[in-house]
Amino acid sequence: MRRRPRTIAAVVAAAACCLPLLTGCGKSAPTHFFSLSTAAKENVAAPDGPCQSIGIGPVDFPAYLDRSQIVTRLGPNQMHLAEFDQWAEPLRDNFQRALAENLGALICAKPLVTYPWPVGGHPDKQIVIQVARFDGSLGQNATLRASWSVVDGDGNNLAWRSVEYQEAATGPGYADLAAAQSKLVEKFAKDVADTLRQ
Template structure:
């Protein structure tokens, strides 16, 4: 009797495995990876974001950083807002590199095309480099809602070579997401970084 029960149990398990296999169960969808891109001068009109480069202005070394992002972004999954107090982690839509590194790199790429400045260096500074101006950034929010909008909120300041604060600003930006999926959301976030770079560049130019 026990032998018969074991045989029936094994047969049932085999049938279940075949059913799962035919339904495609047990196979996870492939992950999709994304990166922010520098959009100054490409997706947008360069005249909309580029800062004038006055002739005869001496080039200076500009340091970007430290750049701090909130802890909820310290993950590979793309984070979206699901409601007033809820957040969603995308299971198969992920960043190709840490968001902090991606954000800072693309910010600097945008700034390099907007400013009349010498080398742009990221924090911690390379050996032998001493920026004459430093932009420190605290990002408070960098996410969005699929098919709705992307949001960037940050506080940032400009400091001289002696660490004296020259200005402090708060930035609150929103950008429409032109599509229902993650590629559209990441594209909107890239545009936010471009606009943020333009805001920093304009403040630096006015402060010369």
């Protein structure tokens, strides 16, 4: 009977020591969400040329980018999926919308729609895109590699291009990488606009 208080005291002391560990296990790092941005309006010239109906899409993305985590390259054959740094929406949808917004500032497109088209929508020209790569390495370069074509309303292929762009990240973080990838979409939009003007 005399040993019981010591046993209880030992259990209480052990529980007190473990309590900080248990409370620490319940916490995790906050998740940060990112999105592609578009060119600032003051940096874009007013659209010129005749107006035309333009449709963006479908846009095909590689399967390795079909996830919420931001994918970065650690080497030629190694990728990293960021657990706590993610896209705020599917990257393909974000890419398609950012491209449309950038393109709308460069050419006169009425209307400018994204795939799938609204009911009754039949654009005069359609931009079909197949993205092969859209990623980068933290603190280094972001890369966009894609093939795309311009198709008229009858399904005829008017132009076909294969492009690759690189943009250096201005810092070591995921926000810097997302900004560099946004610049890549701007470059892509300028090439598409130039082709449509021709």
